[in-house]
Amino acid sequence: MSVTNEKYLVTARRRILQPLWNAMDRVLLPHLPRGICMAVSGGADSRALLEAAARWPKRSLGKLVVISVDHCVRSEGLLEAQATVARARTLGFRADYVRLNSSIRADEASLRNGRYDALRAFAHAQGCQAIATAHHQDDDAEGFLLDMFGYGGGADGSAMAAVSCFGGDQILLLRPFLSLPRQELLGALTVLGVADYFADPTNQAGGSRRGDVRRIVGHLRRFEPSVPERLAGLSERAATSLQAVRHLALACLKKDLAQRQVIVIVKQDLPRTVLLEALREGLRQIADEQEDIRCKISVLQEIIDVSLDLQNSPSASTKTLHFDLPKAQAVVTNNAIILKRERSLLCKI
Helix, strand or coil, X not given: CCHHHHHHHHHHHHHHHHHHHHHXXXXXXXXXXXXXXXXXXXXXXXHXXXXXXXXXXXXXXXXXXXXXXXXXXXXXXXXXXXXXXXXXXXXXXXXXXXXXXCCCCCCHHHHHHHHHHHHHHHHHHHCCCEEECCCCHHHHHHHHHHHHCCCCCCHHHCCCXXXXXXXXXXXXXXXXXXXXXXXXXXXXXXXXXCCCCECCHHHCCCCCHHHHHHHHHHHHHHHXXXXXXXXXHHHHHHHHHHHHHHHHHHCXXXXXXXXXXXXXXXXXXXXXXXXXXXXXXXXXXXXXXXXXXXXXXXXXXXXXXXXXXXXXXXXXXXXXXXXXXCCEEEEECCCEEEXXXXXXXXXXX
């Protein structure tokens, strides 16, 4: 290769990596001195994080380690985790892999919880105060549609936060690439000549909810390339709105630690969205760590309707109604909704 071509290639690599480096400067650099554990599955997105970090000019200013998780769902998973660790070590990172317990249910939520438990344990073992993932703009777009279809996603379609607290142990979760489309990450891999990343067929398989939504986003992009960016923008606005609603909802809550219950104060002038979020937050507060107590919105709406009806009925001042919820109970009066753990579960605590 001629000197001119070599200089051109070096410049092209720097230019394609610069947006990734800028994002890492904003999100990762402030936490780098305390140690960051990068979660790398070996797929295209996380491989872009690994390769960009290896060439990041600020890499030496702190500790970066790598972990790959084998979910024990596919036979190829272990080999992929081993290959990812081998690549990370070649790039000069301390790296290792962990395997999830094969008894974990194979649904997306259970695997995600198991994966994050493993990431957090590895970060503690390595003395790192943060975990970095390669979530990007398209993930927020897909999350918005997942919520719209009732499949999951962020609360009310909310975008993920670039920096968030991870559980109750002060570990931070960092997502530096949320402002970047997936195509930009793929472009970086192409210019770097990296093509040996892995593809999880379950993400594309027919019948997979995330795979279905991913295909929908792909079809929409053909009509209008900016659709993922616009969906991600809607997701960001949903997150901002939800934050404001939660602030008002928290003011409606009173926690009774002795009784393992939360009281939602109901007022006629409060918007229903605030009361709904207060019920959701109340259920989260009476749940155990990492436990997910969810309830259909229609049921929570019915509880709110009953409470407001009791307020409007002078003869119902002493009346109470009971609702059985998943792992919890709701006691409705004319001025409050009391959320408590199910009796059978309280006996086990």
